[in-house]
Amino acid sequence: MHKTKMDNKAVWIGEKDLNRDPEFLESVDKEFGGTDILENGEALVEKDSNRRDFLKFLGFGLGAATVAAGCDIPVKRAIPYVIKPDSIVPGVATYYATSYVEGGDYCPILVKCREGRPIKIEGNDLSTMTKGGTSARAQAAVLSLYDTNRYKKPMMTADGGTTEASWGDIDATVMAKLAASNNIRIVTNTILSPTSKKVLGDFMAKYPQSKVVTYDPVSSAAILEANEMSFGDRVIPGYHFDKAKVIVSFNADFLGTWISPIEYASDYIKGRKINPKNPKMSRHVQVESHMSMTGSNADDRILIKPSELGAAIAFLHGKVAGGSGGNGLNDRAKRALTKIAAELKGARGNSLVVSASNNVQEQLLINDINNVLGNYGNTLSFSDASYQRQGDERKLVKLVSEIEGGRVDTVIVWGANPAYDYAGAAAFKAAMAKVNTKIALSYQPNETTALCNIVAPTHHVLESWGDAQPKRGVVSLIQPTISPLFDTRQAEESLMAWAGMPMSGDQPYLSYLKSNWQSTMYAGGSGFATFVGFWDNALHDGVVKGGGGSQASGFNADISLAKGGVSKPSGSDLEIVFFEPVSIGNGVFSTNPWLQEMPDPVARTSWGNYLAVPINYDGGIKFLGLNGLRDGDLAEINVGGKTMVLPVIQQFGMAPGTVGLALGYGRADAGACGTGVGKDVNDVVTVNGGLSQYYNPSVSVSNGVGKEEHFSCVQYHHTIGVQAENNDGETINADEATLGQTAYGVGIPGYQGSLTKRSIIYPTDIKELKDSMARMHKDQKNFDHLNEATLYPYDEYVAEKYSQGHHWGMHVDLNACIGCNACTVSCMAENNVPVVGKKEVSRHHEMTWLRIDRYYFGDAENPNTVYQPMMCQHCDNAPCENVCPVNATNHSSEGLNQMAYNRCVGTRYCANNCPYKVRRFNWLDFTTADIFPANQPAVSKGEAVPFGADNLTRMVLNPDVTVRSRGVIEKCSFCVQRLQEGKLTAKKEGRRLQDSDVRTACQTACPTGAITFGDTNNKQGELSKKLRSPLNYVALDEVNVRSSVTYTMKVVNKEPLDA
């Protein structure tokens, strides 16, 4: 097993699996990670607890029960509306089409509201960009609406103290200050809204001394500038990953974070899904230093140090367009890129080269490569160019110098947080002290609002009116889905008030928006006879076509100097690369507990940034982390003179001599959830010509200096199919180790529990697809043979029960799953899954019903990755059901493995007996559903009540799903509340059930359509079609549990690049 070139079929979970780490194997064998379950009950079960204490507790228990029984039932009130709105029927959800916008992030959404409060976000499938897909960030937006950390009133600093103020006072003060200002600067992130920009224009017309400074938390300024130079068009071109047969990405995490990941993922996956009859797929090569989510989905990865990026681009340019370049690039990369160049030339016009580089010259070379390959007009276009990144941090540099020169007396910061998410944050902070009037337009406090003396709190996006133009030809509306929760005001309305513009009606910005749409979108030829009709339709659909823009001219740039301007390899032994995490961005989403708890797709760490260190194979025995560092060790690192102590995660697929670290952590002012989680590295991002370069060549990493107290990586939790060795050196299943100690020894012939080769993942290369399928089908035959020897009369059940009515099933296409975790967060929102926090995660207590297991396969130094969404498989022959002493989990005639919380007594036998490890136990009362407050988790710093106990946070709960209390098991229910609702709809309409009636939360959230849910009895349904594919297999088929979830083989399209 210990070898670098892995057998193509073998998969591994991580370093501990490859190394057969004894501690890890022990935790696998012990259910619930072997953590001391009593640790949390210190108060109740002390070490010297004895019989007397037991009697005391017993007495208390009896007494409490008697008191509870003796009390009167409390009077409950039923409070109807005074005037019931027409659109609301209590108990029936209403959906509003709107858009989720945060800076340049954009996702058209439908917001599900119950009794006037938003509880869930779905993708809007009318959108031509996202086609109904969402991201984890968009899914989590509904929780940030109910953030306890939000501003509740306008604030003003006077006489050294900050006090709440009225809007009247704020307006009067601000207008006086503005009028007296000589230079006003408005700092923003990318603004997608044309109407917001119009408001800004009007504001600047009133105050001509003002200027807008736009930057992005993670910059794409170089792309904008390169396109301006090449095409005279300062935009991001429209990328068409669906049309590309060969995709080469230089460090661009286009599936996870880069510019418009939902759109790109949806397009990209079209070329990746496999038709087994005619297997064809695009080829994706990622050139990067750290394994990004996109890189993990690539067929081949070319490893370079971060400072080699420029050389790599120049080298490829040389090979494609002629000429030399690429001095200092490592030889392996050179060999690989030479082959890639040939592949690109072979796919002329159907290839796509993208780069996240923030160096203008490098981006010019990328443009030239695409131009030489004839990709413009096909895989790249300007007719649908993206506006999702517009910022340029060089303007911030200029702003800081202007402030230092004493020329700026008023700064308005609108939504942005330059005191944290900008490489020059420290300089910005220092400069802000010299500004007379600092106004914050923000919905929650952050490092920048802390510097401001006037805070004009804005609505959350779900409370706002607005519009967004993410790209040419696509416009969408933003409408409020709830009345403002607090005394806040739309940012645009504040600007309008301060500019002294006419304020008509209750919602002046709505009037403004409408009139702007009337004169632009409507007048631009909408096909509607009246504006009202057009407007109502736009509100209903959420997205409209329109807002085209000028086309770029042909490629025309002098690239002769470009190769001289690319970044030079540093020659340093160790470099550090900084990357934007898929979850919280560059700190923009730090305040959101769902996103903090969402594991990083690749490293699977949560609640903090972990230093990713490369794993080296010592040639003989072990895979070792850099400096012998192991997962959860603390290491002291020194980056560009700043010393930090960070927890470590060993990461496969890192470029040698490179460590990686996520941006966005270590926020100083991000509420109870985000403050102090991880370490801030924005200040050690290097800057070249004013542009942020997300790496630093000057870094040193110490040996281990300790262990992290709460190591919150979920990769080694709830594992399946891990192999170990018994004392006789025979391979056994780690979680069946006890079987090996029976009198029968290991491996009773034919006994499924002793099988060590488990059907969990079937990876293959497209060139070997036929053989691999044949091998898999042979395996399946064997399993069928094994499974025939059973007392379980499955066929009878099928004939009696499952063959009529519904029998639910799911199909997961592992070729389409990119690991983005949108489904995980969607599931948490839909099913009231609690957030448990870092400590509990470290104790294997995360509650997610749906996890995305990550497996590596192939070359251990540079492996391929497969993501497997793993949820309750709703086995028809479920092992969990047989062991429940109270029958709290049992089977429905529709094939659902049912969980009745009110019946569960918490023995956890079911979780113990689940081969997929998908059952979760409520160790504590995370959502305060219990009647005894002593069961609640400990309150973390800065919180008065545990997360999930606050009435504001609880507004996000789905009223159709029980909030579980302490001591019960829970797990994926196939969104049974949605199934019941869908069935009821069909019954009311007196028609057969359709696929569209029953769609699970994970399915609707998925940007790539990897998950298909449906009724297996409906032979015409989408699911039945998918179930006919020969690529399908059932995980752990050999244990005869009759799972209802089917997966597909993972197919990659590799080429030997290092030969």
Next chain:
Amino acid sequence: MVNHLTKLTLIILLGLAPIFLSAQPTADAGKGLFKNNCAQCHAKNMKSVATGPALGGVEERWADYPRQDLYDWIRNSQAMIKKGHPKAVELWGTWKPTVMQAFPNLTDEDIESVLLYVNGMYDGSLLPKSAVAAGGVTGGATKAETPSWYYYALFAFLGFLALLLARIISNLNVLAAAKDGTTVAQRTLWQTLTSKGVIGFALFAAIILGGYTTVNNAISLGRQQGYAPDQPIAFSHATHAGTHKIDCQYCHDGARRSKHGVIPAANTCMNCHRAIKVGSKHGTAELTKIYASIGYNPSDNTYIKDYDKLSQEELKAIYTKWMADSYITEEGIEAIDKAGEALVETQWNNLVSSLTNDQKKKIQGPIEWERIHNLPDHVYFNHSQHVAVGKLECQNCHGAVEEMDVLAQHAPLSMGWCINCHRETEVQFGDNEYYKSYEKYHDDLASGDKDKVTVEDIGGLECQKCHY
């Protein structure tokens, strides 16, 4: 002597035998049968029409036919209709398409019991005394009900008999011993009662009884059958749904389309009460509460602008004026008198206490009703499933609401109660295209293997139909 005693015992036992063995029809038995089988469709007062016709006077209506016809009709009405029995066909003509469920298991005695109960309820003789007094019905009907003292007497007698027998056995033992020439100390009654065996038995019985009571009470903990709290407004369902026959779903408009039946908003009340401003029972006392909640000025028939911002004094001025004016009009007097002033003051104070509480200080805003039907958080119930799909009548679960002045919880709302109905209720199988996916059941119905499909058959007893 022994023979003598045995004879005596036999005679006594034989004399008691009819009490144990006979199946005499009784109204008490009929009550139980009615509740289990008939009450879902037939009103309990036997006078009003529910899903099925009022049963009062049924014997007279069937007097022209043999008694057996009535039995057959009750057991299986559809069969009789098919046979073409003239009375059956006549009734079908009036009531179709409502099909009466078949009750093949009812014996003739059972049906007689039900009929006894029907008659008793119809003529009022079975109603509680107070209710009967109002109607002034004096019953010539024979009381078939067995009074409970009868049982106590029986128990006492049997206990006495047991003691007697024990005594006799003991005496016989002594005699037998005497015959053998040995003497046995005869135990006194007291010694017998305090013997280990008896005390042990008593303790055992107490534990069983105690356990049974505890478990039963624990099960019913939190259940509120019959709960009928006073509401902030003395709203009478009897007036609205009974006298005026307003459809339940006119106000409870969620029942057909939502999980909630929905307590109507004040603006629903205003649909009628803009016009009907003085109530038939309480005059202005209760209706003014609606106006004060929503901000309607009944004096000039306008909604009050910026109502939310008015102080309690301003509200008082508006609504006491209305109360006083109504009083004057009603009494036909020129100006308000002392009694009127007192009445207005009482009404106003009542209004304030009804519309405010610890959490709600202002009169303005929603009327906070006391919630009667409560289900725990882990139970999912959907009205529309039962009303729109199952086509059940509201009265099935809520009882004869149209007769209630103060609404009370009719059903126990226990899981057993739900389950029982799911076991018995037939699915509207034929007419709903949705159920086409149950092909096997359709085949079974066609072939006659199955005569009906109940909710249980399609999974209505499974946990996750209601718990998720």
